[in-house]
Amino acid sequence: MIPLSQLKFGENACIESTEIDKIPLKLIEMGCLPGNFVTIIQKAPFDDPLYLKVDETHLAIRKETAKFIFVKLIK
Amino acid sequence: MSKSLNIALLGNPNTGKTSLFNSLTGLSQKVGNYPGVTVEKKEGVCKLDRTTEGYFIDLPGTYSINSSSIDESIVVELLLNKNNKDYPDLALVIADVENLKRNLLLFTQVKDLGIPTILVINMADQMKRKGISLDIPILEQTLETKIALVSTRENTGLDELKKLILDYGIISNKPLIQINSIDKKYFENLENAFPRQSIYKLWLIITQDANFGAIQRTLISDISKFQTKSKSEIKRLQQKETIKRYQFINGVLKKCFQIDKASATDFRSKLDRVLIHKFWGYLIFFSILMIIFQSIFSWSEVPMDFIDNCFNYLSSVASNNLPSGVFTDLLSEGIIPGLGGIVIFIPQIAFLFLFLSILEETGYMSRVVFLMDRGLRRFGLSGKSIIPLISGTACAIPAIMSTRNIESWKERLITILVTPFTTCSARLPVYAILIAVVIPDGYFLGFSYKGLMLMFLYLIGFLMALGIAWILTKTLSIHSKSYFVIELPNYKIPLIKNVALTVWEKTKSFVEGAGKIILAISILLWILASYGPGENFNQAENIIQKKYPELAEKEIELKTNSFKLQNSYVGVLGRSIEPIITPLGYDWKIGIAIITSFAAREVFVGTLATIYSVQNDDNDTIKNKMASEIRKDGKLLFNLASGTSLMIFYAFAMQCMSTLAVVKKETNSWKWPLGQLFFMTILAYFISFLTYQILS
Ligand SMILES: Nc1nc2c(ncn2[C@@H]2O[C@H](COP(=O)(O)OP(=O)(O)OP(=O)(O)O)[C@@H](O)[C@H]2O)c(=O)[nH]1
Numbered sequence: 001m002i003p004l005s006q007l008k009f010g011e012n013a014c015i016e017s018t019e020i021d022k023i024p025l026k027l028i029e030m031g032c033l034p035g036n037f038v039t040i041i042q043k044a045p046f047d048d049p050l051y052l053k054v055d056e057t058h059l060a061i062r063k064e065t066a067k068f069i070f071v072k073l074i075k
Numbered sequence: 076m077s078k079s080l081n082i083a084l085l086g087n088p089n090t091g092k093t094s095l096f097n098s099l100t101g102l103s104q105k106v107g108n109y110p111g112v113t114v115e116k117k118e119g120v121c122k123l124d125r126t127t128e129g130y131f132i133d134l135p136g137t138y139s140i141n142s143s144s145i146d147e148s149i150v151v152e153l154l155l156n157k158n159n160k161d162y163p164d165l166a167l168v169i170a171d172v173e174n175l176k177r178n179l180l181l182f183t184q185v186k187d188l189g190i191p192t193i194l195v196i197n198m199a200d201q202m203k204r205k206g207i208s209l210d211i212p213i214l215e216q217t218l219e220t221k222i223a224l225v226s227t228r229e230n231t232g233l234d235e236l237k238k239l240i241l242d243y244g245i246i247s248n249k250p251l252i253q254i255n256s257i258d259k260k261y262f263e264n265l266e267n268a269f270p271r272q273s274i275y276k277l278w279l280i281i282t283q284d285a286n287f288g289a290i291q292r293t294l295i296s297d298i299s300k301f302q303t304k305s306k307s308e309i310k311r312l313q314q315k316e317t318i319k320r321y322q323f324i325n326g327v328l329k330k331c332f333q334i335d336k337a338s339a340t341d342f343r344s345k346l347d348r349v350l351i352h353k354f355w356g357y358l359i360f361f362s363i364l365m366i367i368f369q370s371i372f373s374w375s376e377v378p379m380d381f382i383d384n385c386f387n388y389l390s391s392v393a394s395n396n397l398p399s400g401v402f403t404d405l406l407s408e409g410i411i412p413g414l415g416g417i418v419i420f421i422p423q424i425a426f427l428f429l430f431l432s433i434l435e436e437t438g439y440m441s442r443v444v445f446l447m448d449r450g451l452r453r454f455g456l457s458g459k460s461i462i463p464l465i466s467g468t469a470c471a472i473p474a475i476m477s478t479r480n481i482e483s484w485k486e487r488l489i490t491i492l493v494t495p496f497t498t499c500s501a502r503l504p505v506y507a508i509l510i511a512v513v514i515p516d517g518y519f520l521g522f523s524y525k526g527l528m529l530m531f532l533y534l535i536g537f538l539m540a541l542g543i544a545w546i547l548t549k550t551l552s553i554h555s556k557s558y559f560v561i562e563l564p565n566y567k568i569p570l571i572k573n574v575a576l577t578v579w580e581k582t583k584s585f586v587e588g589a590g591k592i593i594l595a596i597s598i599l600l601w602i603l604a605s606y607g608p609g610e611n612f613n614q615a616e617n618i619i620q621k622k623y624p625e626l627a628e629k630e631i632e633l634k635t636n637s638f639k640l641q642n643s644y645v646g647v648l649g650r651s652i653e654p655i656i657t658p659l660g661y662d663w664k665i666g667i668a669i670i671t672s673f674a675a676r677e678v679f680v681g682t683l684a685t686i687y688s689v690q691n692d693d694n695d696t697i698k699n700k701m702a703s704e705i706r707k708d709g710k711l712l713f714n715l716a717s718g719t720s721l722m723i724f725y726a727f728a729m730q731c732m733s734t735l736a737v738v739k740k741e742t743n744s745w746k747w748p749l750g751q752l753f754f755m756t757i758l759a760y761f762i763s764f765l766t767y768q769i770l771s
């Protein structure tokens with residue numbers, strides 16, 4: 001299990017858990033929930049912010065938020 | 076007897092609520108392909124049948140009923156307050172067919188509030204391309220509602236929607252999810268404490284208080300005492316609620332939603348890899364900006380000269396053909412030149428809005444937010460601040476309102492305070508004419524000096540905004556949490572109709588707005604410039620003749636006219652402020668133009684045009700009149716130093732009463748707008764002073 005912020009470009013992963021107090025509710029409502037798939041589409045310089053696709057939604061979040069979302073790589 | 080229905084348009088951001096609203100009501104509210112276009116409640120009427128009128132209420136987009144920014148809280152406040160005059164009889168939840176799952180989250184919440192809710196699935200035109208198929212009857216059954224499949228782009232499904240609205244009585248308002256199942260004991264207590272209330276509504280009020288600050292609710296039951304859970308516990312329950320809703324939705328969609336991955340193209344991801352690439356993304360962004368500035372300048376040169384000449388011709392026709400008298404003078408020296416000073420800028424304004432609306436409609440705007448977030452954060456702004464900063468190039472007023480979807484109050488306040496530094500379209504006329512007069516022709520690396528100067532002016536406005544933002548971040552002690560979540564919409568080919576409409580509406584309102592002001596000002600100016608107090612004005616001819624007996628008649632006339640103008644009412648007024656602006660390189664006529672342009676910056680040129688026409692009615696273009704204006708010491712008034720100093724002044728000064736009013740409204744205090752006025756004026760004066768002194 002690794003934080004989402006360490007996921008590499010193009011890797012597929014599945015969300016395992018989130019640190020609920022550290023991430024905004026909006027993100028949860030947009031689909032950042034355990035069990036959903038996530039991929040990184042693009043990273044800005046210094047890997048911040050990140051452009052992700054979570055469960056059909058394309059969204060951008062900052063690295064400081066991505067640290068609190070934990071994912072498991074899928075081959 | 077006619078009935079009326081209140082119908083609220085709800086839905087996730089960017090699903091086409093405003094597009095639907097416009098189609099139904101015939102209005103033209105702003106539409107754009109990025110989340111957060113609508114930030115206010117807007118109303119419009121549509122006749123549904125012979126006896127029923129629908130009052131449609133367009134609302135800002137929200138991902139759920141739990142709000143995290145000002146624009147979203149407008150929705151919650153409406154839905155929780157039954158006594159609100161706009162409280163809906165019926166809600167339409169507008170969903171994007173490509174992202175049905177996430178859109179249904181809000182649908183289930185609205186339905187659970189007990190409001191009859193119709194699901195409108197929009198963008199039906201995209202289904203084929205994305206390989207989506209839907210079983211509407213099953214979906215209607217499982218969601219216990221009626222569904223309209225529409226495409227506002229192709230105008231399909233709207234009549235069916237109207238029929239469903241008229242029959243809204245048959246829709247069940249039973250909740251879909253039992254909220255108390257997420258924490259039995261807690262909700263039992265809540266129910267016992269407030270037996271006659273809707274339990275889901277109570278829950279929303281509690282969570283709203285905990286997460287976003289108390290909502291205004293004069294008549295909603297006061298349950299602030301019922302706080303038996305910590306914020307963190309409440310958030311956990313909200314997550315539980317969200318999971319529960321998604322479980323339900325997944326179950327529903329499994330039965331009736333299919334997506335054929337093979338026929339779906341993933342064009343957007345490919346395009347995104349380039350457009351927001353670490354290197355190419357920035358290069359493309361700056362190239363786009365360069366092209367915009369260059370074309371604003373070079374494409375509009377020909378039509379501008381044409382319009383300028385037309386107005387001259389009009390002036391001379393008026394003065395030659397109408398019976399001479401005060402009215403003819405007023406027309407040919409006051410009103411026509413004044414209006415000409417506005418109309419001449421139509422081409423540039425139109426091009427500016429053309430580019431802006433293409434950027435907004437394609438979906439590129441959100442990519443810029445992504446590219447700029449990290450850079451802007453250093454200056455205490457959010458990536459989302461880029462939208463006000465870019466749309467501020469049209470006008471600061473909607474730009475300041477669009478800050479409403481920035482979640483953090485500190486970032487939002489700072490964005491509001493620095494947005495007026497962005498070069499708005501009202502400054503463009505001032506820059507355009509001054510650049511045409513004082514910047515030499517010539518090219519640098521294929522870019523004209525004139526276009527580069529324009530780009531430079533936009534750039535210093537932007538850099539000043541950043542600099543001031545940085546200072547404010549360090550000095551304002553406001554603590555508010557900052558986070559950043561933004562959805563990146565799919566690319567869309569701009570709808571020519573939308574783009575054309577925006578350009579037309581904006582250009583029209585530019586001409587009308589500024590036209591009215593300049594009409595009033597040019598009449599006033601003409602009167603003040605054509606009459607004057609005392610001997611100097613009335614005996615001007617004699618005084619000049621005595622002073623220069625050797626001059627020819629033509630020269631005497633010129634000298635008399637300018638002497639008269641100097642001693643007219645406006646001249647006396649202007650010369651009394653002249654000492655303040657002389658150090659910046661301006662004369663009293665420019666001073667008058669600066670004062671009148673406080674009403675609206677774009678009347679600067681019109682004002683000068685009127686003053687120069689009174690002084691000398693030889694029917695030359697505005698540009699030539701400015702270029703040949705001589706200072707007291709015999710040099711040209713508009714030279715590189717004074718012209719640049721004037722442009723710098725306009726770049727930094729807070730010269731717009733409407734902006735001050737909107738800042739007051741958005742910050743709820745006079746402290747901020749007055750501070751802006753004071754500070755920006757001093758800053759503009761000081762930097763213009765330095766510019767003039769260094770360049771001359
Ligand atoms: N393909 C397609 N695009 C549509 C349709 N309806 C709207 N759009 C586009 O979707 C984008 C968003 O439309 P808006 O009407 O501004 O959406 P909104 O829901 O009001 O957005 P916010 O005010 O930001 O919440 C625009 O670019 C529209 O042109 C449709 O039926 N089909």
Ligand SMILES: [Mg+2]
Binds near residue numbers: 093094105112135136
């Ligand atoms: Mg809208």
